[in-house]
Amino acid sequence: MSIFEPGEGTLVVVPSLSLPQDELRRITGARCYEERLLFLLLTLREPGVKVVYLSSAPIDPEIVAYYLGFLPDPEEAAKRLELITLDEPHAQPLTRTLLSRPDVMDQLRSAIDGDAFIVPFVLSELEEELASSLNVPLYGPATALAYYGSKSGSRELGSMAGVPMARGFGDLHTLAELEDAIESLPGERVILKLNDGYSGLGNAILPKGDRAATSFSAAGETWETFTAKVAERGAVVEEFIEHRPLYFPSALARISPGGHHEVLATHDQVLGGANNDVYQGCTFPAAPEYRAEVGASADRIAAILASKGAVGLFGMDFFAMKTDAGYAALLCEINLRIGGTTHPYGAAQLVTGARYDPGTGLLMAGDRPTYYTATDNCSADCLRGRSPGEVLRTAERLGLGFDAATGTGNVFHLLGAIPEHGKMGFTTIAGSRREADELHAATRTALCRAPAGR
Structure with missing residues (x-):
């Protein structure tokens, strides 16, 4: 199914x-x-x-x-x-x-x-x-398995699967547990993550010895409000990976009710926010340097979840970096739910008829590869107050719609946020990484500049 x-x-x-x-x-x-x-x-x-x-x-x-x-x-x-x-x-x-x-x-x-x-x-x-x-x-996965979708549960499941992870500690609730974990990790900074945080908004970066300098991903957070949430929901503390450049791939997987599991896609996430850890969008597929390793780790994790009776779609986030031995991918977290990469993948697959090739990590529409670049955060003052229909008609007039004959163009989403918030999303589909990125950038520029009523 x-x-x-x-x-x-x-x-x-x-x-x-x-x-x-x-x-x-x-x-x-x-x-x-x-x-x-x-x-x-x-x-x-x-x-x-x-x-x-x-x-x-x-x-x-x-x-x-x-x-x-x-x-x-x-x-x-x-x-x-x-x-x-x-x-x-x-x-x-x-x-x-x-x-x-x-x-x-x-x-x-x-x-x-x-x-x-x-x-x-x-x-x-x-x-x-x-x-x-x-x-x-x-x-979807039963709530009895929800722990494995938390930050602490992700670390436990990653250990079961033998997947590399950053050094860290899970299932922390008290201030004393936090302090012990922070001091036990190397480096000058650590990252704290609420167990049930999402889109990066439950994260904080903490320089050792200076709580006042903590940088919270969510606006308005303080050390007192954050530690209160830790006490209620639990958290993990992990070493802050200073390596640069650092990449943020993810994988999308599916488990059928019969227990069959498969990796559907790998992506590179586009992140933003104060700590560069809030989800903004993604590109498909993940870069070739670490695509296979991300897919293999995702497959091992999916196999364990399938053995525990999980069903449905879920995502896994990773860190990737170049080492002397090649590229390494470290598990960051498991999201046992439909995530930000699901709708771009679904839209791209359904409008092109493409199929995922696990050998290459590509979506293939016949003998034609399919690439895409997606965002949830195209925002502009000129969009606010306009109707979704008006924006869609503008996109069509500008030649930014989807052309089924060439398999190229945009599929738009989050259109209901346009009138009040001037915000929308879109997935740009093309036959190469460069073409998808260039059309995506041109689409964003055109939509944010197009005058109302034209």
Whole structure:
């Protein structure tokens, strides 16, 4: 079973951001990240597939029409799409609100035809309660395995898999444990990571002996607020890798309900923020110098998770650096959920029909390789106040849409964040790394400069 190419049945897409809400509020337009999974509308290409998509606020009809426009028969596909909105954009997370709305639950039950499974953005006890209520299976790892998606659990699983990691200590909760771990590590700085942090926002870089100089990835954080979160959620402390240049590859993997595991892709992450550790986007594939090592480590990790009964999509982040013996890749963390590289991969695969070749680490559309560059953070003042439809039409006029004949162009996402926040995302697909990067940069420049109404 693959959420990217189901043959039949109903995909119940529940893009609930069931994550720590205090961290989520730091992300501009966070609620609109519910739209990250809209690429799954492209699975309606198969006539036996139905999609039920939930959202906490109505999705602009022009955004829906945009995705259906990639399909050979958009009108017929639309008949097999049901959009269900709670119309409560400020009640987060979506699944919690859904469970409190018997009227919407009844609507959801009647929308499910035949065999179905729930595709959650992240799987928590809320999603498990929803699945139990609907009697529909989940495409995601059970919460009993959630520990292995924490920073401490990632280190434990990495050790089981024999994957190289930075030196460090996990399962820390008290100030005394933090202090002992910090002093036990080499170097002048260490990195602290909250167990359940995401997108790098739960990280802090700490110079030894000077707590006041701690650099937090999230704005407004202090040593007192951070250590309070450590006490509540747990954390890891790791050596800060000073090696430069340092690269940040990741891997995307899938485990089927039958236990089959496979690596789907490797990426190089594009990071930003105060400590250069907040996810901004990615490029596919990871650089050839360390692509194979990242893929092999990801495969070993996926094999262990499969043996523990995990199901679904998940990501793994690494550090990569050049050593005297070649390039080394160190495991950074495991994300047992749909992450930032999933929608670029899904969009690229579904619009090109490409298939991943584990031997080369490339996506191949026939004999043609497929590369892409993606961002979640294209922001500009000139975009704010414009409608998604207007921006899409501007992109088409500028020749920035996707051309199925050449397999080149852009697939846009996060379009619902444009009117209020002037923010959007897009995945630029091309036949080479250079072509993808150049078109991506040109697209960003054109969208950020295009006058309204033209």
